[in-house]
Amino acid sequence: MKTKLLESVEQKSLRPQTPYFEVGDTVDVHCRIVEGEKVRTQIFTGTVISRKGRGMNEMFTVRRMIGDEGVERVFPLNSPNVIDIRPIRSGKSRRAKLYYLRDRVGKGVRLSQRHSKHTVSK
Amino acid sequence: MAMLLGKKIGMTQVYNEQGKMIPVTVLQAGPCTVTQVKTPDSDGYAALQLGYDDVKASRILKPAQGHAQKANTTPKRFVREWRLGAKDTPGYAAGDQINVASFAEIKYVDVIGTSKGKGYAGAMKRHGFGGFPGSHGTERKHRASGSIGGYGSDRGHGGNVKKGKRMSGRMGGERVTTKHHQLVSIDEENNLLVVKGAVAGPVGAYVEIRSSRTRSQK
Structure with a gap:
């Protein structure tokens, strides 16, 4: 049970506007990285293979191949350290979780493109 | 020093300035009514008696109704004392309202609740x-x-x-004080105090909240 009062507290931590993206999309995730005094932005690009959780707890997983190695990062959707999420390519997916991509290598990891309005070109 | 009575609303998480997620407990605190001012002359010690949460007069004992009437207020369900030093000036009179704004300068709070019974x-x-x-x-x-x-x-x-x-x-089912909760934010509109960490007791239980004495309030 979540009361309105609890939601009013969470509201301040939620992202004011969440860009629309779906599982299967290729996204640029702009992360804020603090190294001592310096703050810089790092972009992690990959395929969204999962979105889970609700409200404050919503997380999404981005997978990309670096060389022969698959790299996955899990981001909290509402974290202030995730500055921006930009969908750059929309992929066709028929399921909610694309964990089967983990078992694939090479050309198998590609999803066929779906033309969609929510992606932005680089 | 400040004290309020309130109710546990529940737990959630918020992000702090560093972008770290911190676990918080949301407490609805006050507004409390001062139902009696106790002085060393009349009562042997100094204290403010606070009341929280209105209750229908028919649901409470007659003496409690009379006690509330003395302070020109409605009967309260949860009444506790805020003990003062003998030399402290109370700063409030019977019938005054205290709300979360009195915690504006405070960084750390102690929360007293009744733990869940474990049998x-x-x-x-x-x-x-x-x-x-x-x-x-x-x-x-x-x-x-x-x-x-x-x-x-x-x-x-x-x-x-x-x-x-x-x-x-x-x-379980006993009085538990948890100390030095960082006071994360205050919502004056909804009378909410957001404190870091867990507080004893179930959701909806009454709690006493007071500023920490031992840790620097700066």
Whole structure:
């Protein structure tokens, strides 16, 4: 049970506007990285293979191949350290979780493109 | 020093300035009404009596109704004292309202609640005893407390168990103070205090909230 009062507290931590993206999309995730005094932005690009959780707890997983190695990062959707999420390519997916991509290598990891309005070109 | 009475709303998480997620408890605090000002002259000690949460007059005893009427207020369900030093000036009169704005300068708070009742609990759960091994010949005493003293124990010869010996028994449902909660934010509109960490008791339970005495409020 979540009361309105609890939601009013969470509201301040939620992202004011969440860009629309779906599982299967290729996204640029702009992360804020603090190294001592310096703050810089790092972009992690990959395929969204999962979105889970609700409200404050919503997380999404981005997978990309670096060389022969698959790299996955899990981001909290509402974290202030995730500055921006930009969908750059929309992929066709028929399921909610694309964990089967983990078992694939090479050309198998590609999803066929779906033309969609929510992606932005680089 | 500041004190308020309130209610536990529940727990959630928020992000702080560093972008770290912190666990918080949301408390609805006040507005409280000062129902009586106690002074060393009249009562032997100084205190402010606070009342929280209105209750229908028909649901409360007549003396409590009269007591509330003296302070020109409605009867309250939850009444506690805010003890003051003999030299402190109360700063409030009977009938005054205190709300979360009085916590504006405060960084750390103590929260007093009543813990959830656990019923009759064994020594492992109640006191953190280790129990016995799961195997290697242990039979029928995996969660037993072990020896509670011998023939020549501290209460003389003949097998008396020492007073206060930790054993199984009723657990929970008692007054628990958790100290030095960082006060994360204040919502004056909804009378909310958001404190870091967990607070004893179930959601909806009454709590006392006061500024921490021992940690710097800066």
